[in-house]
Amino acid sequence: MKDKRILFVSSEVVPYLPETELSSTAFNVAKNAHSKGVQTRIFMPRFGVINERRHQLHEVIRLSGMNLVVNDMDMPLIIKVASIPKERMQVYFIDNEEYFKRKAVFTDEDDELFEDNDERAIFFAKGVVETVKKLNWAPDIIHVHGWMASLLPLYLKEFYKEEPLFTESKIITSLYDNPFEGSLDETLAEKLEFDNIKDEKIATVKTPNFTNILKSAIENSDAIIHGSETISEELSSFLEEKEIPVLEHQVENMKESYLNFYADLIAAK
Numbered sequence: 001m002k003d004k005r006i007l008f009v010s011s012e013v014v015p016y017l018p019e020t021e022l023s024s025t026a027f028n029v030a031k032n033a034h035s036k037g038v039q040t041r042i043f044m045p046r047f048g049v050i051n052e053r054r055h056q057l058h059e060v061i062r063l064s065g066m067n068l069v070v071n072d073m074d075m076p077l078i079i080k081v082a083s084i085p086k087e088r089m090q091v092y093f094i095d096n097e098e099y100f101k102r103k104a105v106f107t108d109e110d111d112e113l114f115e116d117n118d119e120r121a122i123f124f125a126k127g128v129v130e131t132v133k134k135l136n137w138a139p140d141i142i143h144v145h146g147w148m149a150s151l152l153p154l155y156l157k158e159f160y161k162e163e164p165l166f167t168e169s170k171i172i173t174s175l176y177d178n179p180f181e182g183s184l185d186e187t188l189a190e191k192l193e194f195d196n197i198k199d200e201k202i203a204t205v206k207t208p209n210f211t212n213i214l215k216s217a218i219e220n221s222d223a224i225i226h227g228s229e230t231i232s233e234e235l236s237s238f239l240e241e242k243e244i245p246v247l248e249h250q251v252e253n254m255k256e257s258y259l260n261f262y263a264d265l266i267a268a269k
Contacts, residue, residue: 001033001036001037001038001259001262001263001266002036002037002038003037003038003039004038004039004140004141004262004266005038005039005040005041005137005138005139005140005141006030006033006038006039006040006041006139006140006141006142006143006262007040007041007043007128007132007137007139007141007142007143007169008026008029008030008040008041008042008043008143008145009042009043009044009128009142009143009144009145009149009152010022010023010026010042010043010044010144010145010146010149011044011045011124011145011146011147011148011149012026012044012105012145012146013026013027013030013042013044013091014027015027015055015084016044016050016055016082016091017044017047017049017050017105020178021176021177021178021227021228022145022146022174022176022178022227025145025174025227025254026042026145026146026174027042027084028254028255029143029254029255029258030042030089031084031087031089032255032258032259033258033259033262034087034088034089036259038259040089041090041092041132041135041137041139042089042090042091042092043091043092043093043094043128043131044091044092044093044094045093045094045095045099045100045120045124045148046078046080046093046094046095046100047100047104047105048100048101048102048103048104049103049104049105050093052080055082056082056083057080057081057082057093058080058081058082059078059079059080060079060080060081060092062134063079063092063131063134063135064077064078064079065077066130068123068126068127068130070119070122070123070126070191071119071122071187071190071191071194072194075096075098075099075123076096076097077094077095077096077123077127077130077131078095078096078097079092079093079094079095079127079131080092080093080095081093092131094123094124094127094128094131096123096127099116099119099120099123100120102114106148106180107180113180113181113182113184115185116185117148117184117185118184118185118187118188118191118208119185119191120148121147121148121149121150121151121184121213122151122155122191122192122195124148124149124151124152125149125151125152125154125155126155126159128149128152129152129155129156129160129163129166132165133163133165136165137165138165138166138168138169139166139169140168140169140170140262140266141169141170141171141172141262141265141266142156142166142169142170142171142172143172143173143174143225143262144171144172144173144174144217144221145174145176145227146176146178147178147180147210147213147214150173150213150214150216150217151213151216151217152171152217153171153173153216153217153219153220153221154192154197154201154216154217154219154220155195155197156169156171156220157171157201157220158195158196158197158198158201158220159195159196159197168269170222170223170265170266170269171220171221171222171223172221172222172223172224172225172261172262172265173214173217173218173221173223173224173225174224174225174226174227175214175218175224175225175226175227175228175231175235175239176227176228176231177228177229177230177231177232178228179210179211179232180210182209183207183208183209184208184209184213185208186207186208188205188208189202189205189206189208192205201216201219201220204216204219211232211234211235214235215235215238218235218238218239218242218244219242221244222244222245222265223244223245223246223247223261223265224239224242224244224245224246224247225246225247225258225261226246226247226248226249227249228249229249229251245261245264245265245268247261
């Protein structure tokens with residue numbers, strides 16, 4: 001795997017957000033790959049709870065400045081970057097004043113999902129792709145963690161399907177047992193339709209709850225990893241219908257197992 005390129009896209013990464021199974025796994029697998037000579041890039045949203053001064057985030061002017069269209073609205077894209085101390089790993093932050101400035105991650109003070117979480121997820125997916133295009137960095141593997149990142153496989157396979165930079169990229173989605181209550185905005189399907197995404201691809205997220213968003217990610221991924229020991233029965237059954245490689249939950253040999261899984265997927269191109 002030395003000199004191969006892996007793009008890690010996660011809604012949560014330590015040390016920038018609190019330690020959870022998802023945030024620590026996303027960090028640890030990237031760190032391990034990096035230590036083995038893999039070229040890595042990590043992308044996450046620049047949530048307002050992230051302390052920019054403490055973590056030494058700074059804006060990358062040459063990558064910022066473009067507008068992304070979300071539901072027929074131009075939304076400015078700001079790219080910030082930081083280095084994880086001692087690891088020499090760069091983390092890129094997708095930022096926008098309207099979507100990410102608030103001092104919260106997914107929910108408000110009443111623990112209700114933000115009404116624009118669907119648009120934040122679309123913006124994040126597009127922001128990652130457009131930034132990687134500007135970097136002209138073609139990844140061998142794109143590894144997705146977390147539901148807010150889970151529209152990325154759909155956008156790569158549909159909206160960006162003609163983009164040559166990702167022609168050889170293999171998409172892996174990790175599934176975690178971290179559901180949210182309720183649904184995202186019911187107009188998510190219409191917003192995807194605005195981006196000319198096929199009706200049959202939109203059908204999965206007509207009811208945009210946690211399970212359906214992950215189903216969409218499964219449909220548009222080349223392989224799946226069980227990031228948690230258990231996932232919902234509905235997702236398990238849905239996954240069993242797909243003929244794609246699956247790596248079961250790893251505890252003791254996670255680092256080695258993930259690298260081998262990446263290598264096998266690249267070799268199968």
